[in-house]
Amino acid sequence: MLLFIEQTLNGLQFGLLLFLLAAGLTLVFGIMDLVNLAHGSLYMLGAYFAATFTALTGHFIGGVVLALMATLLVGMAVEVIAMRRLYGRDHLDHVLGTFGLILFFNELVRLIWGPAGMNLTLPSWLNTSIELMPGVHYSMYRLSIIIVSLAVAISLYFVVMRTRIGMLIRAGASNREMIGALGINIKLLFTLVFGAGAALAGLAGLMQAAILTAQIGMGENILILAFVVIIIGGIGSIRGAFVASLLVGLIDTVGRAFLPDVLKLFLSNSAASTAGPALSSMLIYLVMAVILVARPEGLFPAANK
């Protein structure tokens, strides 16, 4: 039972982390109709920036803020230099172009920071555990990830649903040409949205960096998960991304923890220990395939385009 609570919280934490990554991806996808494989590179950059700036300034929060600003700037620069030219192109062109960007960023990071990974050291007030319920201890840092991500998710919801810029973003998602025709500076809007998405990816990256390490290629596997999330949720839908990321995070984490044990009920021990890890890695893809077969446009399809 204790383990179950802890794993559920871990799943929640991982899901929320995925949401930060998926939110930017789904916005860019929904509004600019751009498949951005390089989103994982921004995630990686966020981690490296944070590790560098916290070491440089000697201050955790300060380093994090600087890292977020740096990722935002890099994101906006990437949009102005490269992405802007890819809008309106075939999805295939996006895949090829941003695949090129992944290679570029991986090598750039290797050139600047070297091939070895970097650690992001936590301050002592985060590096403790907290007693949630009598007898239930949980890592303070993971709990703070949950809190920060939830706060970001709520403010994102507020910005998108309740402010003027959010209204423009939603309008952009349902009809790009129209809001351009109505005199909105779409170029600027696109750059801002892309930059914001980059900063969110960077935030996810730096939070993960303290649990694992910042390393080259760290964004690639999680990027695929983020894509799974936005596909399950329905492209362009923030709400869909939120539900889907929690679903994926929980299924993945809880599945990994308990599926081998569940299988032991039906299979022999050796068969279960072989099939368990494989099946739990496959589980989310299985879920995605089933959802897509049942609902080809995801759980929360954005308004018809």
Next chain:
Amino acid sequence: MKTIFTVRNVLVFGLLAFLAVIPAYADVTGNTFIMTLFTRIVILAIAAVSLNLIMSYGGMVSFGHAAYLGIGGYAVGILAFEGINSGFVQWPVAMIACGLFALVTGALSLRTRGVYFIMITLAFAQMIYYVGVSLDRYGADDGLTIYKRSNFGSLINLSNKTTFYYVCLVTLFATMYLVWRLVNSRFGMVIQGARSNDRRMRAIGIPTFRYRLVCFVIAGMMCGLAGILLANQADFVSPATMHWTRSGDLIVMAVLGGMGSVIGPVVGAVALLVLEETLPHIIAVVGHFVTGLEMTAAREYWQLVLGPMLLLVVLYARGGIDGLLRGGRRD
């Protein structure tokens, strides 16, 4: 005023002739590395040609095509591991396995469109990737070494490098011919019609789903053939063969070379893999020439150049290399 002696046609013919004389060149110069490199290129070109069939003619962008490389390879590897070396058993089993996988995943994937299709094919490829990782008996993560290549008795000896190269090359040419015949047949017209307007095709009474599924299965089996050859060439197969970045590489080859022609993906495969091999040297030489400094350290960072090059191809050479050679004519 159509002439077949355009710059493009001469270059394409030159490339094919060049591929055919590689073993002779390697023999004369004693350069065995170029044989290994080009065998790999030819095999991956087969995979790229098969991807091109569904991608540019059928409009089905599969982001999981490397799965077939893995299934074909693992079929050969597992049979060899279990003591069945005969190519007459291995190859058909491998291709049937690929065909079945394509049939099942295709039937489910083809219900979706566009980006959803890209992602669901990726999902299926990821599943099969994790199956590979979990095959404890067959090496799991570390992969499976194949001690004996497929045995075709006295008919053909795959252990001979030159013979093996020509087997791959003939397979490539046969694949290209098959694709060319397919796309110019009634079947190919239906596939291309379904790409541009599926609803209209169905309205005139053609069950496009069936056609597209068959096309998907054919492409999967062709790529399975490439997987068989790849496993035989490397004498090794591992889950890395079907990592999603490999599927990305195949897409890059097809798009880089130029979609919408049968030869495009071959050009792309040659260009990408030769570039990967030579770019480190080019960087070192050009860097030395420009700066006058010893640039050996710069060799390592060739991907820093390749990445932006891909982006530039996307931005300024929309038809890929083949499109450039055609002089921007679009069809």
